[in-house]
Amino acid sequence: MYGEDVLPRETGEEISLTGLGAACEMYGEEVLPGETPVVEGEVVSVSGEADGAYASEGADSWRRSWEKRMVLARAVSNQIWYIEKHDGSRYVQHNHADGTYEAYVKGSATHIIDRGRYSMVNGQYSEANFEGSHGTLQNDGTSVWIDHYAGVHGYHKYIATSDQYIGGIKVPPPPFPTGTWRGKWQTICCGCCPVDSGGDDLKLAFHENGTITGGATDPRNGSFKVSGTWSRDSVGSYKVKYTYSAPGNGNDGETAHGWVRGDRMETDWTNSSCSGKAQYDYDGVDGQEMEREI
Numbered sequence: 001m002y003g004e005d006v007l008p009r010e011t012g013e014e015i016s017l018t019g020l021g022a023a024c025e026m027y028g029e030e031v032l033p034g035e036t037p038v039v040e041g042e043v044v045s046v047s048g049e050a051d052g053a054y055a056s057e058g059a060d061s062w063r064r065s066w067e068k069r070m071v072l073a074r075a076v077s078n079q080i081w082y083i084e085k086h087d088g089s090r091y092v093q094h095n096h097a098d099g100t101y102e103a104y105v106k107g108s109a110t111h112i113i114d115r116g117r118y119s120m121v122n123g124q125y126s127e128a129n130f131e132g133s134h135g136t137l138q139n140d141g142t143s144v145w146i147d148h149y150a151g152v153h154g155y156h157k158y159i160a161t162s163d164q165y166i167g168g169i170k171v172p173p174p175p176f177p178t179g180t181w182r183g184k185w186q187t188i189c190c191g192c193c194p195v196d197s198g199g200d201d202l203k204l205a206f207h208e209n210g211t212i213t214g215g216a217t218d219p220r221n222g223s224f225k226v227s228g229t230w231s232r233d234s235v236g237s238y239k240v241k242y243t244y245s246a247p248g249n250g251n252d253g254e255t256a257h258g259w260v261r262g263d264r265m266e267t268d269w270t271n272s273s274c275s276g277k278a279q280y281d282y283d284g285v286d287g288q289e290m291e292r293e294i
Helices: 047-057 059-074
Strands: 013-016 023-026 079-085 090-095 100-105 112-121 124-127 133-139 144-150 155-160 179-189 193-206 211-218 222-232 238-245 255-261 264-270 275-282
Touching: 124 144, 179 264, 193 222, 193 275, 211 238
Parallel strands: none
Antiparallel strands: 013 023, 079 090, 079 155, 090 100, 100 112, 112 124, 124 133, 133 144, 144 155, 179 193, 179 275, 193 211, 211 222, 222 238, 238 255, 255 264, 264 275
């Protein structure tokens, strides 16, 4: 009863929901009177329809239309809500496809403040844990929210969001689009003296779920697959950790960890026979230079 956010899953068809800003995948369900059936594979945009329906046909028609699509989206996705409580408290609630929810204290990945079951019928929202719980789905053309009254716990505003959360912690967006990093590496002896050097190119994709995928090409050592993770640190840069894999290659299993700041990445690497350092500059997408800064 205290949370937020939309985490789309795979399979089904897509739908763009006003205020959510991201595609939710969905399966078809019964068609409400006067509505056009949703065809598998069809992409349905609610943004323009919602505004017009709300203005010309009234709130009840709009809520009914939006709720149907929300129910369809819930078939294979989680709806996350950012909750503002009347006393100033903030929470993140994950509403699941099976009708259950967990609410997290904002800023904590594990502190669950409440869990239970919810219902959405004709734009009317309620939660079983709270006697007298009732709420109404609302829209102003740019966002979607629920005015929820949780009995003795008072008023809560549930704001639909497309931001991704782990519990109550917001997952930051990827630092870069898929692109190429031009690099130089050095093999270090005894922890201080370079004894060899070379260069390699990395083509990496930083994904919203915190993973890294891609490949590496080294003129001397061959080609590798690259997989790993990234995360934001407290000083505005990003931590990275990844592994090179190429079965049969002597450097298979080499690992690297380090940081990304601006268009610069520096790592320490280790393989079965030696270790060293590497420095990379971001060369952009398909040779185009990066236009945004972290």
